[in-house]
Amino acid sequence: AQSVSQHNHHVILSEAASLELGCNYSYGGTVNLFWYVQYPGQHLQLLLKYFSGDPLVKGIKGFEAEFIKSKFSFNLRKPSVQWSDTAEYFCAVNARNTGFQKLVFGTGTRLLVSP
């Protein structure tokens, strides 16, 4: 069975600090990888996704993530965070051979950016 680990449950940063959120998954086959963001009181929104090709993917709002296959990781990064980035971030994985997009989510990382 697939699983996703997000080791940082809570992260507190000051504005302009750099961000890196870890995401590791366990699955031996080919996967699609996603990062979703949930702003306070809102629904989940897609931040970025990786299917194939360049392992460094860029998403909205200056976020990027790097897929490292050998480490089963898909870490999310942003060079300089803003107060408006305060949100909960979810990594998600789906195995390509399922024939169906059954996403497995990590437990989430709650980011607080202080002004």
Next chain:
Amino acid sequence: NAGVTQTPKFRVLKTGQSMTLLCAQDMNHEYMYWYRQDPGMGLRLIHYSVGEGTTAKGEVPDGYNVSRLKKQNFLLGLESAAPSQTSVYFCASSYRTGVNQPQHFGDGTRLSIL
């Protein structure tokens, strides 16, 4: 463009009561999903549907039933609510073509069972 709409947004129930959560999408998506979100546990799939008239169990289906009578609607039912079902429920939908289509989420329904 409404996207995915969930009703109601909030509800308080007493143990043993029943209710139905409604999810409607206007994007002509084939796939629809119901998740529950609990602190420290992320999102867990309750049930899903790959098309009108078909449903399947997800990771945590016990205590819930679903129906997909129309392509645009996916209903989640609680026959006899229990305090353990206190949660935030999210509906999502996606296209069928390819497994790399992102899911689009509704705003959630916050349900409390007393």
